[in-house]
Amino acid sequence: MTTDKNGNLVHNxxxxxxxxFRAxxxxxxIKAKGGPDLALVFNEGPDYAAAGVFTGNKVKAAPVLWSQQVLKAGRLRAVILNSGGANACTGPLGFQDTHRTAEELATALSDWGTETGAGEIAVCSTGLIGDRLPMDKLLPAVTEIVHEMGGGMSGGTDAAHAIMTTDTVPKEASLHHPDKWNIGGMAKGAGMLAPSLATMLVVLTTxxxxxxxxxxxxxxxxxxxxFDRLDVDGSMSTNDTVLLLANGASEVAPSQEDLDAAVFAVCxxxxxxxxxxxxxxxxxxIVTVEGARGEADALTAARVIARDSLVKTAMFGSDPNWGRVLAAVGAAPVDLDPDLIxxxxxxxxxxxDGTGAPGAREVDLSGADVHVLVDLRLGDGTATVRTTDLSHGYVEENSAYSS
Amino acid sequence: MTTDKNGNLVHNxxxxxxxxFRAxxxxxxIKAKGGPDLALVFNEGPDYAAAGVFTGNKVKAAPVLWSQQVLKAGRLRAVILNSGGANACTGPLGFQDTHRTAEELATALSDWGTETGAGEIAVCSTGLIGDRLPMDKLLPAVTEIVHEMGGGMSGGTDAAHAIMTTDTVPKEASLHHPDKWNIGGMAKGAGMLAPSLATMLVVLTTxxxxxxxxxxxxxxxxxxxxFDRLDVDGSMSTNDTVLLLANGASEVAPSQEDLDAAVFAVCxxxxxxxxxxxxxxxxxxIVTVEGARGEADALTAARVIARDSLVKTAMFGSDPNWGRVLAAVGAAPVDLDPDLIxxxxxxxxxxxDGTGAPGAREVDLSGADVHVLVDLRLGDGTATVRTTDLSHGYVEENSAYSS
Known part of the structure; x- marks a missing residue:
């Protein structure tokens, strides 16, 4: 739990x-192995303002294409999310499946007493690329989940569970602002918006x-x-989606600055x-590059280091092999002077100054957290990227995902 | 062994x-664990023409800086190569070590009867970045290796052994041209010129x-x-060097076309x-991208796929998870239409056409060779990149290299 001047962050x-908001x-x-795989987030109003950020991948899943279209109106009543299938690279029929899911949810919500159109519903999917979703299971479940949600004002944690794929724990955070308004969110994925390891789905509500x-x-x-500076392996998903829904139920209109700070804190x-x-x-x-000629150079250099397989395997081995950091940054397309690093x-x-420091080989990296700080000493550009090591576990999990 | 119209390639x-040429x-x-670690290639003349290609990394090892300087004159009498230390990120003192190695060899060769200057000698090093070389061991060995080479006209295979680091076998190839001239070469490293996994050193002679x-x-x-299209992990070494020495001893002057073809075949x-x-x-x-808008786009797309950790781990698992290829190419900075791929x-x-083909999940990738062919159907740009899978062995070897 962290605290900032805007309020207390809590994780439960x-x-x-x-x-x-209900969920x-x-x-x-949908998941072959069973378990929760369908989530709903529903906005009771009175407002339905919304915004979204989506994957930069040119190969976009059907739900991304759908939700981008819907978000052009800046309005959302609900988000329906499934794990167990990405509905990516599924062609026009896959897009029809997404459309039909939104229509089915609109009908179920309308039957439940809240007049809703398909164009007010975002859809998110995550899982294996390339297979059609089992619509015979999904469509009846869309009606079922509306009834489930009708039972009470909670359900956020259930939703966070249902969107997990290779995640081992659900991710939730919320912030209660001293000015009497709130923001909360859930996330799945082990990656980032762009690029990404596994699809990242995030829904934020306020x-x-x-x-x-x-x-x-x-x-x-x-x-x-x-999210954009969380770089696990440099890959970018076809399905990454971050949505923010606001309903004005608190009747408090924060300044842009306060809103920015709260959204940032939860993200x-x-x-x-x-x-x-x-x-x-x-x-x-954590890889921080400072002293670059501008933030763009700092970010590029930090990403190159954070993605380098040799740096990442050294971290896995708790090996302070700093030469690999030099080799990685030297390959980055940024201005640098090797003798100043x-x-x-x-x-x-x-x-x-580009050469080894006394005792460098004896630095203890056996703990779970490593901060790599690189100073290029050319300017005042700074950027930080979060990453992980490259472990046997990564290879194991990703070598037989679809089979 | 392969054959082409220019002659027979042999590997021994x-x-x-x-x-x-002697070696x-x-x-x-130099290597803490012992074993061959110093190699010499010597050109007996009558010509001493030479060319070199070096790493594109901005952090360059001392021997790269030295050899680039020497090669400006387009002339080489000898190449001295060591494993057991990269002599990179070692500052001005490291550069002095390289210089002194070349001077010592020049003296030894001159004493042996061949007047040689340090400016006619290229130096290559490979091993851990950041440590000074043990000059007390290296300098006496430089004289010793000249005497060793003096013993006969062979030694090429011994040299190929001495430059190995994590290589498991020495790499040699030579081609005997029907027009009565020859070209040969040795290589070490498990990477490429740019980028590279481990330092790649190559010496070619003709x-x-x-x-x-x-x-x-x-x-x-x-x-x-x-070499530039061999991309194991997208990393780029501080020491990569490829040298080509010609002595005219055959008295045959091939056309540029014949020379190009023979050098290409050996490389x-x-x-x-x-x-x-x-x-x-x-x-x-092998990753081939065709149908791109030009060769540059094809090469960029092929590299992005070849470097993608999710594609590479799927290959390790013999998993035909083609969606990862789509996700990777979709993230490449090239023109593409997802529905045409x-x-x-x-x-x-x-x-x-961007969607799964029948039977795609059942494709057998259990063999050692996989050819990934991606057709973007936008133009006639084609490029091929060689890569490998991402295995437990890679993580194991690279997680404790310096310790």
């Missing part, structure tokens, strides 16, 4: 922490009064510095939870 | 296959009559399509040997 409440998670039979434009601004500012916390639960992780590695591991200098 | 001869490999005590300019042209044409063969012996390799994976594994279509 998520999308249903704000007023006027549910059920087992629809009872603040905020326009779609304000939400969009806050969401883009937050994701740029949080940053969820990003940390995603890193800690990444596939096969044994080390949480300094590197420290967990605050211990291992390389000064 | 390397740098001493052409007339007028040796000895144990100098008894053809050729100018430094002709050699440079042939070498750049060959490396661009061979291509050595690149294949490097891939087959890459760290932890259990699969040899087709993918085959070993000739079996797994994805047609």
């Amino acid at each position: 409440q998520g999308v249903t922490a704000p007023l006027g 549910a998670g059920i087992a629809a039979g 009872d603040a009064v905020a326009s779609a434009e304000q939400l969009d601004t806050a969401l883009r500012r937050a994701t740029r510095l949080t 940053d916390d969820l990003a940390g939870q995603l890193m800690a639960d990444a596939e096969g992780v044994t080390k949480r590695v 300094s590197v420290s591991f967990n605050g211990f200098p291992v390389c000064v | 001869q390397g740098v001493t296959a052409p007339l007028g 040796a490999g000895i144990a100098a005590g 008894d053809a009559v050729a100018s430094a300019e002709q050699l440079d042209t042939a070498l750049r044409r060959a490396t661009r399509l061979t 291509d063969d050595l690149a294949g040997q490097l891939m087959a012996d890459a760290e932890g390799v259990t699969k040899r994976v 087709s993918v085959s594994f070993n000739g079996f279509p797994v994805c047609v």
Whole structure:
């Protein structure tokens, strides 16, 4: 649990922490091995403002194409999410499946007493790429989950469970602002918005009064510095989606600055939870590059280091092999002078002015957290990327995923 | 063994296959665990034309900085190579060590009867980054290896052994041209010129009559399509070096076209040997992208796929998870239309027009060779990259390299 000037972050409440949001998670039979695989987040109003950020991959899953279209109106009543299948690379029929899921949910919500159109519903999917979803199981479950959600004001944690794939724990965070409004969120995935290890799905909810434009601004500012800087393996999913819904139920309209800070705090916390639960992780590695010619160079250099397989395997082995950091940054397309570079591991200098520092080979990296700090000494550009080590567990989990 | 119209490639001869080249490999005590670690390639003349291609990493090892300088004159009498230490990130003192090694060899060769200057000697090093070389062991060994080489016209295989680091077998290839001239080479490393897994060192020799300019042209044409398209893990070494020496001893001056073809054939063969012996390799994976808008796009897309950890772990698991290929190529900074992409594994279509093909999940990838063919259907740009799977062996070998 962390505290900041905007309130207290807590981890045992998520999308249903704000007023006027309901959620549910059920087992629809989509996952071959069973277990919860369908989640619903429902906005009771009075407002329905919403914003979204999506994968930068040019190969986009059907639910991403659908939700991008829906979000153009800046309005959402509900989000339906499934694990057990990505519905990506499934062609026009896969898109029809997404459309039909939204229509089915609109009908079920309308029957339940809340007039809803399919165009007010975002759809998210995660799982194996390339297979059609089992619509014979999914469609009846869409009606079932509406009834389930009807039972009470909770369900956020059930929803967080239902979107898990290789996640080992559900991820939730919420913040209660001193000005009497709230924001909450749930996340799944062991990656980031772009790039990504596994699909990252995030739904954030708030009872603040905020326009779609304000939400969009806050969401883009937050994701740029949080999910977008979580880089487990440089891969980018076809399905990554981050949604933010606001219903104004608190009747409090925060300033843009307060909204930005709260959205950032929840995103940053969820990003940390995603890193800690990444596939096969044994080390949480923070890579900071400072002294670059501008933030863009710093970020590029940090990403190159964070993605380097030789750096990541050294971290797995608790091996302070700083030469691999030099080799990685030297390959980054940024301005640098090899003779000015300094590197420290967990605050211990291992390389000064491009050459090894005394005692560098004896630095103890056996703990679970490693901070790699690289100073290029050329300017004041700084950026930080979160990553993990490259372990046997990663290879094991990813070598037989579809089979 | 392969044959082409330019002659027969054989694998049991390397740098001493052409007339007028001597070589040796000895144990100098540089490697802590013992074994051969110093190699010499010596050109008896009458010509001393030479060309080199070096790592694109901005952090360059001292021997790379030295050899780049020497090669400006387009002339080499000898190459001295050591394993057991990269002499990278060692500052001005490390550069002095390289310089002193070249001077010591020049003196030893002159004493042996061949007047040689340090400026005619290239130096190559490979091993751990960041430590100074043990000059007390290296310098006496430089004189010793000249005497060793003086014993006979062979020694090429001993040299190929002495440059090995994590290599499990020495790599040699030579080609005897029907027009009565020869080219040979040796290589170490499990990577490529740029990028690279481990340092790649290659020395090629020919008894053809050729100018430094002709050699440079042939070498750049060959490396661009061979070593530069061997991408094991996207990392780039501080020490990668490829050298080509010509002495004219055959008195045959081949056309540029014949020289290009022969240099390419030997480089291509050595690149294949490097891939087959890459760290932890259990699969040899060839990624071809065709139908791109130009060769540059095809190469970029092929590299992104070849470097993708999720694709590589799937290959390790013999898992035909083609969706990961789509996700990888979709993240590549190239023009593409997701609905036009087709993918085959070993000739079996797994994805047609962006969606799964019947039977795709049952494709048998249990063999050691996998050919991934991606057709973007936008143009006629084609490129091929050699890579490997990402295995437990890779993680094991790289998680405790320096310790």
